Amino acid sequence: MHNSTEQLLDHILQAGICSKADLEGSSKLLRTFEDPVKEDEIRNTEKKIKALSDATRLKIFLLILRGEKCVCEIEYLFKIPQSTVSRNLGILENSGLIRKRKKGKWVYYSINDSNFGDFMKRTCGVE
Incomplete structure (x- = not known):
């Protein structure tokens, strides 16, 4: 001990x-x-939960749960400025919840942590 x-x-x-x-x-x-490993897991989970504590980020995350999205799609669907979308995507990416890939001038975002994504699908009733 x-x-x-x-x-x-x-x-x-x-x-x-x-x-x-x-x-x-x-x-x-x-x-x-x-246990240091468990402490790391707790910190990582805390970071993800904090990232989702904002309504806009939660909406964006739930949208991305349904499939890969580019910034312009999120901007159009939620009628929010590109700078707001990008800032919130950065927070979600930094938390480890999502990842990005570039294709030409477009940036696409998808779920990075499928276990957490599955948990959120069940919790929020996302299909």
């Missing part, structure tokens, strides 16, 4: 909040949150 977990468990025991037997299961759970 990491030192911080030990300190937390000692504090809980000394304060009489829980018995040692009660803490056995909790200490195992606490260890899972200290």
